[in-house]
Amino acid sequence: MKKLLTLCVGSLLLAGVTVANAGVVVIVSADSSVDYLEKADVSDIFLAKKSSFPGGASAVPVDQTESSADRETFHELVTGMSGRQLQSYFSRLVFSGKGEPPKEVEGAEVVSLVASDPSLIGYVDSSLVDDSVKVVLTP
């Protein structure tokens, strides 16, 4: 009985992990020298606090358009901001010349765009990842 319970809880946990992993992953070009990023690094890059990767190479974030469900998930997990909070946040930077919000593209375009330029960093649903990009963070 106890074994069965452990098994059940175990599979539940596993299911939970699987669901989380099936979500959003952060990607850079396969040509990039970056292999791994901390969540804080990714957050800083997407919030225009930083414009380089930890090694010093130029970093340019690519966000998804507002209609994307991945956008909400990504920001909830990484920057910790809702869409409304992001609007307020970037209005502070934009009207004082301290930063610009990231360029926005459709979810389907992220992989090909990021693959084309080692300075770009984006996020997509993990099912869209192919050889042209590498995953640097699974938030």
Add this chain to the structure above:
Amino acid sequence: MKLNKLVLASFAFTIVCSVEAAELGESITFRSFGSVAAVHSDTDQADFYNAIAISPEGPGRTESVSWNSGSKFAGQVDWTISDRFSATAQTLVKQYEDGEWGPRMEWAYVKYNASNELDIRVGRIRPPVYMLSDFLDVNFANPWVRPPTEQYYNIPVTNMDGIDFLWRPDFAGFSWLVQPYYGEKDLDTTTEGEYVGIENFGLNLSASKGDFTYRFGYWDADLEMEIASFKQASAGLQQICLGFGDPVACEQYELLNLQDINYRFLSAGLTWDQGDYFVQSEFGRAISNSTTVADSTAYYVTGGMRLNLWTPFLSYSNFDNRMSSNITESMIPTVNSIALGVLAANAQSQSTVSAGVRYDILPTVSLKAQWDHSMTSDCSGNARTCRGMFGRSTDAFKATEQDVNLISIAVDFIF
């Protein structure tokens, strides 16, 4: 005259940029922000002055409800010239301190991106005296209808012609912004031929990590005043001092030194924003080498929460004039009237409790309602006024400590 030139320049810039926008495509962006606000005060004995120095009028004695106090509109053009260079111009339409409505050029600079960590800006920029200096007018970016008056009232320098450096190093696990700046500014006054010239430099330092942002500021300004009434007062005191040998006039003349005024503002700030809850606070200490501009302490604490589209908040702010309100009074009334006038102008201690709520109607439009309860103090000493930061006050208002309620409704937007 100067104003007209600026307006012309800003319009010319806007038109040139609009025309080129079609050709240059994505390299030019036009954006705007603004507020429409109605502010009501429950006293008819004094006007509420909006943050930033001497307002021409306000709700209270002049009118029961003021639309001028918080309404404004700004347009900004950003032009990406090359990978390294960009130019930005922002004009603001609001009722300025001298009573005129803009537009006036608030920002107009060229930015050079020297490296991934460093930007250099030259032109008209805002000295980051306060934590929120950058977006002082962008009410959409803040929870309140206006930044706390007690903290933000004190230093009326919203822009300067100069240079700043935006350096963003990574150090000790924090993301830093190190921003030294230098510039000059002539403040507008209501009288032709008068001016207050300011030469200032400073450092804005901020470090963020996770939900916390820490901020430190140092501002150092040399003031050169060309104000007829001040000059007259100073000359009068000097004359009485030298001519009649009145020691009090001599003492007061020394005290009210109107030349070589140096004014410094030290500040510290903290923001904690966890998403559902946030707290922000600033503390500032102003130090001057002259009695003409008072030493003071100011702080505020604001806390709020986000409930989907609603952001209710509570705030407490305090301004304490640290200037001695006691001087030796002379036997000669003229001598006293000058010195007491200066003392009274600086006696502005007050505190405010605020409660309000922001509602996000659209992703780019918010509606706010706010109640402020202000309490004036500092009636002791020779200054003999309890007006706090209120203006155009009656003698009855100045005579005793006051409680004033303000109700503000505002729509803020960005496009």
